[in-house]
Amino acid sequence: MAGRRPGQFELIARYFAPLARDFMGAGDLKSDNAFLPADARHDLVVKTDTIVAGVHFLPGERPERIAAKAVRVCLSDLAAGGATPYAYQLSLALPPRWTERWIAAFVRGLQADQRRYGITLCGGDTVATPGPLTITVTAFGRVPRGRGLSRAGARAGDELWVSGTIGDAALGLLAARHRLRSLALEKRYRLPQPRTVLGRRLVGIVHATADVSDGLLADAGHIAEASRLGLVVERERVPLSREARRVVASDPSLWAAVLGGGDDYELVMAVPPRRRAALLAAARAAGVKVSPIGVFTAGEGVRLTVAGRRTRPPRMGYVHF
Amino acid sequence: MAGRRPGQFELIARYFAPLARDFMGAGDLKSDNAFLPADARHDLVVKTDTIVAGVHFLPGERPERIAAKAVRVCLSDLAAGGATPYAYQLSLALPPRWTERWIAAFVRGLQADQRRYGITLCGGDTVATPGPLTITVTAFGRVPRGRGLSRAGARAGDELWVSGTIGDAALGLLAARHRLRSLALEKRYRLPQPRTVLGRRLVGIVHATADVSDGLLADAGHIAEASRLGLVVERERVPLSREARRVVASDPSLWAAVLGGGDDYELVMAVPPRRRAALLAAARAAGVKVSPIGVFTAGEGVRLTVAGRRTRPPRMGYVHF
Numbered sequence: 001m002a003g004r005r006p007g008q009f010e011l012i013a014r015y016f017a018p019l020a021r022d023f024m025g026a027g028d029l030k031s032d033n034a035f036l037p038a039d040a041r042h043d044l045v046v047k048t049d050t051i052v053a054g055v056h057f058l059p060g061e062r063p064e065r066i067a068a069k070a071v072r073v074c075l076s077d078l079a080a081g082g083a084t085p086y087a088y089q090l091s092l093a094l095p096p097r098w099t100e101r102w103i104a105a106f107v108r109g110l111q112a113d114q115r116r117y118g119i120t121l122c123g124g125d126t127v128a129t130p131g132p133l134t135i136t137v138t139a140f141g142r143v144p145r146g147r148g149l150s151r152a153g154a155r156a157g158d159e160l161w162v163s164g165t166i167g168d169a170a171l172g173l174l175a176a177r178h179r180l181r182s183l184a185l186e187k188r189y190r191l192p193q194p195r196t197v198l199g200r201r202l203v204g205i206v207h208a209t210a211d212v213s214d215g216l217l218a219d220a221g222h223i224a225e226a227s228r229l230g231l232v233v234e235r236e237r238v239p240l241s242r243e244a245r246r247v248v249a250s251d252p253s254l255w256a257a258v259l260g261g262g263d264d265y266e267l268v269m270a271v272p273p274r275r276r277a278a279l280l281a282a283a284r285a286a287g288v289k290v291s292p293i294g295v296f297t298a299g300e301g302v303r304l305t306v307a308g309r310r311t312r313p314p315r316m317g318y319v320h321f
Numbered sequence: 322m323a324g325r326r327p328g329q330f331e332l333i334a335r336y337f338a339p340l341a342r343d344f345m346g347a348g349d350l351k352s353d354n355a356f357l358p359a360d361a362r363h364d365l366v367v368k369t370d371t372i373v374a375g376v377h378f379l380p381g382e383r384p385e386r387i388a389a390k391a392v393r394v395c396l397s398d399l400a401a402g403g404a405t406p407y408a409y410q411l412s413l414a415l416p417p418r419w420t421e422r423w424i425a426a427f428v429r430g431l432q433a434d435q436r437r438y439g440i441t442l443c444g445g446d447t448v449a450t451p452g453p454l455t456i457t458v459t460a461f462g463r464v465p466r467g468r469g470l471s472r473a474g475a476r477a478g479d480e481l482w483v484s485g486t487i488g489d490a491a492l493g494l495l496a497a498r499h500r501l502r503s504l505a506l507e508k509r510y511r512l513p514q515p516r517t518v519l520g521r522r523l524v525g526i527v528h529a530t531a532d533v534s535d536g537l538l539a540d541a542g543h544i545a546e547a548s549r550l551g552l553v554v555e556r557e558r559v560p561l562s563r564e565a566r567r568v569v570a571s572d573p574s575l576w577a578a579v580l581g582g583g584d585d586y587e588l589v590m591a592v593p594p595r596r597r598a599a600l601l602a603a604a605r606a607a608g609v610k611v612s613p614i615g616v617f618t619a620g621e622g623v624r625l626t627v628a629g630r631r632t633r634p635p636r637m638g639y640v641h642f
Contacts, residue, residue: 005419005420005421006421008447011424011447012447015424015425015428016411016428016442016445016447018428018432019428019431019432019435019441019442020441020442020443020444021441022441023408023441023442023443025443026441026442026443026444029442029444029445033444034408034410034443034444036359036365036408036443036461037359037360038357038358038359038360038365039358039359039360039361040360040361044357044359044365046410046443046444046459047444048410048411048412048444048445048446048457048459049412049446050412050414050446050448050455050457051448052414052448052449052450052451052452054451055448055449055450055451056448087344087355087357089355089367089369089459090337090369091369091370091371091457093371093373093455098326099326100326100327103332103336104336107336107337107339107340110340111339111340114340120340120341120342120343120344120347121337121340121341121344121347121350122341122344122346122347122355122357122367123341123347123350123354123355123367123368123369124337124350124369125369125370125371125457126329126332126333126337127371127372127373127376127377128373128376129373129376129452129453129455130373130375130376130452130453131373131450131451131452131453131455132450132451132452134371134414134450134452134455136369136371136412136446136457138367138369138410138459140357
């Protein structure tokens with residue numbers, strides 16, 4: 001009945017970006033974050049994310065983990081903005097059969113993440129819904145004035161680096177759905193680890209960042225697009241966990257999930273070669289591994305190579321429609 | 322199956338307020354708004370509200386009006402904070418059968434309110450939901466540093482004033498549900514008119530404010546509670562529109578809807594008697610009528626009088642559970 005409908009990015013570009021045209025700090029909604037003045041020395045970095053039961057997390061997931069996921073997907077964006085998080089607002093739409101016990105566990109999850117990330121609740125809303133549990137978090141962070149990172153700003157010749165390992169979450173979702181077996185990967189899907197400590201150390205080192213929420217190639221591609229560049233990614237340099245290596249070795253078609261699946265919440269970064277040492281020092285200080293996996297070029301589009309040969313990239317990006 | 326469950330205010334007090342304990346500007350979540358530093362001369366005023374189809378607006382409502390409602394319920398809180406709105410983030414959870422035509426109309430509604438209120442979109446999220454249309458808006462405004470208004474701060478002897486007329490929205494909801502006939506009242510329910518022009522003029526004049534979203538007695542009671550005072554409201558002084566007067570005269574049991582129903586989006590204010598002239602001047606400049614309807618007293622609780630005799634208040638406040 002609906003005919004062909006625009007995808008998420010098309011919707012944003014065609015309908016929502018024009019509404020933000022006059023807001024300098026919104027970057028035409030191409031950035032993960034909005035930047036607002038905070039004080040003489042800082043910008044406020046703001047990001048809103050919504051997660052829905054059965055869409056963004058498994059129905060029946062433990063409330064502590066749902067709380068963590070709701071908060072952490074936003075903190076991941078703040079990390080990509082180079083921001084230090086400090087507060088959040090929470091909107092909770094509760095389905096008919098909620099219990100006080102569920103709320104108590106959910107709040108314990110929030111409390112644990114408040115301590116872990118140094119953030120505090122500063123407002124929100126609680127409503128009833130006849131539909132699934134729906135949670136919106138708006139997270140606030142600070143970054144030195146004018147120094148916030150975004151997807152735009154990469155230059156031709158910059159290397160593409162990525163933090164941690166890629167693909168665990170997408171493979172973990174397959175594990176949670178019993179399409180493959182791996183408890184370790186499943187946990188990685190259920191409980192994202194945003195790179196908040198690394199993110200704030202990237203200010204002044206990298207030219208552009210994004211977090212890997214839609215999928216490695218999609219999110220690295222967002223940097224290329226926002227920076228009006230092309231990008232070459234070498235598949236064999238993409239860092240995999242030992243567990244991911246094992247399952248991909250046994251079924252190479254899973255590379256599509258690794259490169260195209262979302263929810264890794266690692267950072268992809270455009271790094272000028274002369275800043276390589278600074279990046280490695282920042283990563284060491286943050287206790288995070290970083291790996292170079294490609295290079296930004298003149299032109300446009302994302303090319304994937306396997307053993308030096310150009311390959312058709314898998315489906316690009318996890319789009320929630 | 323769930324046993325007795327806490328109401329919305331109990332949930333907030335017991336579970337969510339402790340999470341905000343360390344955030345000075347959150348006022349223990351007893352305020353409508355959070356206050357964050359904005360620049361040397363201003364605080365940023367932030368408010369998040371969620372509306373759900375079938376709960377907060379009628380299913381099948383026109384998309385332009387849904388957009389207006391989503392934005393305006395937040396702007397009403399900013400007005401109660403004394404803030405001048407300037408930006409908002411929007412999270413849209415779209416049900417399965419959304420159409421591009423619907424989106425286009427919804428965005429036209431946002432565009433019209435951006436012009437009307439001088440605000441601009443600065444970020445957000447768009448996701449799919451198997452449930453009803455769910456919209457979360459986080460609105461941002463500015464107020465002179467340290468001067469933001471909240472529910473706390475009323476003093477014994479302050480008069481309770483209210484803007485505009487009360488009860489139209491609750492009666493309008495009954496009209497929309499065919500329990501009574503009045504197109505004028507129905508429109509008032511469907512399309513709130515937040516008092517943004519009056520709100521910002523109240524800074525330095527009133528001691529405390531709230532917007533009437535839960536119901537006149539409930540929201541005036543929130544001021545009393547946050548200010549640790551009692552409150553007497555005289556029913557015959559509560560300003561009604563001609564249309565509301567007509568329907569209440571024909572069925573006095575509708576007073577319960579007038580005093581206890583929500584969605585008026587007027588402002589209730591605690592005003593020291595010596596500032597009465599300043600309030601009237603501010604209201605005149607804003608083109609809004611204001612009326613004194615009661616007085617704050619030592620003690621606690623809300624008392625309603627009818628012709629000088631104490632009366633049992635109707636069910637207090639529209640709680641969305």
